[in-house]
Amino acid sequence: MDKLLSVSDALARVLAGASRLGEELSPLARARGRTLAADLVARRNQPPVAVSAMDGFALRAADLAAGPLRIVGESAAGHGYGAALQAGEAVRIFTGAPVPEGADAILLQEDAVVADGALTAGAPPGPHIRGAGLDFREGAVALFAGVRLGPSELALAAAMNHAAVPVARRPRVAIIASGDELVPPGAEPGPSQIISCNNLAVAAIAEDAGAEVVDLGIFRDDLAELERGIGLAREARADVLVTLGGASVGDHDLLRPALARQGMSLDFWKIAMRPGKPLIHGALGDARILGLPGNPVASFICALVFLAPLLRALQGDPDAGADRTETAITGADLPANKGRRDYMRARLALDENGRLVATPQPLQDSSLLTELAQSQALLIREPGAPPLAKGDPCRILRLP
Secondary structure, three states: OOOOEOHHHHHHHHHOOOOOOOEEEEEHHHOOOOEEOOOEEOOOOEOOOOEEOOOEEEEOHHHHHHOOEEEEEEEEOOEOOOOOOOOOEEEEEOOOOEOOOOOOEEEEHHHEEEEOOEEEEOOOOEOOEEOOOOOEOOOOEEEOOOOEOOHHHHHHHHHOOOOEEEEEOOOEEEEEEEOOOEEOOOOOOOOOOEEOOHHHHHHHHHHHOOOEEEEEEEEOOOHHHHHHHHHHHHHOOOOEEEEEOOOOOOOOOOHHHHHHHOOOEEEEOOEOEEOOOOOEEEEEOOEEEEEEOOOHHHHHHHHHHHHHHHHHHOOOOOOOOOOOOEEEEEOOOEOOOOOOEEEEEEEEEEOOOOOEEEEEOOOOOOOOHHHHHOOOEEEEEOOOOOOEOOOOEEEEEEOO
16 A cells, blocks of 8 residues: 655645745735735834823923923924923923924823913923834835735834835635535435536635635536536636635545546555545646545545645745644543544633633534534544643644
8 A cells, every 4th residue: 555645744845846836916004814926125214203291291300300391382193393492391292293302201181280381390301212123114114925914014114105016916716616415505416316516615724815716616527527617716816726616535426536637647655644534635737736635524634734825825925825824722532543533623722721622523424514514623633642631732823
């Protein structure tokens, strides 16, 4: 029997040679979820001048000891005082307003005593001043290539005065579902048919990873029909073709032969993983091929473990293959594991000591979607791992 490829080796081969597909300029308002294609340099200082961090009075701290100060004006955000502060003077100031030249302290509003235009202090002033460039300085790199643009990154890019940003081109993913037993959601299935669902889950995982998805639909277990689907993926200019089902060795598992007839260069098709042993990886021209198993949970987990990192790599993410697991403790006794890495659906909770507990679902059949929907993580067991007792440490991968 051929030795199965480990999950780690399989992922390394899936990611081998995967680099950014290209870049384009995106308006900042439409760049959420995109991957930055180049370092982003600040076009200004933030703040542009020294500003007050609090409401109160701008003054020279040494002047307070000499007696009451004269209030000579006001500084508000966008409307500074406009003159240098002289000895014995104070300026009413508001949060975010420019600090007048010569001022070195802010007396908080609640500590100020004002009578007849004169200011005295009920408590010492403080250095409540944000210096020019405290957040970032003009010419500095504040966002680096490869970062995924979320809400905070978009806010930072805007503050740096970028209306548009260079982003990686989205990988185009074509999805083909195969199987005579499949019908689309909403259809009336025959006595032995089931509803196609893998395509929806895999499309969601791909879109979450930044891809543009083209769902080509369901294709019968027929070589000519499957080759037609592969041709449609080529016409769609897919960077990645994801096939669902038909990856095993049964008489009706025809995707591998169909791909071979279309010219696929096969890299591997069996890995030491449960669920997910029959995983196809190869290339068809410039397109990468990932053939996922037909069982829904196996398809979902393989998309999470292999497809999502590949799509991040194709957008230039330097951490595409990084280990995203974390430590928890197991909520149940577990027997020794056999020869494949096992991804067990598990519920997460905190115990009385605040520790993260992962409790495997009682049923782990790879067709059971209810168990998947009720889980928050996958508890990972390495090949040949010894038994675990309840409370022992374990590794988990959180589900999206």
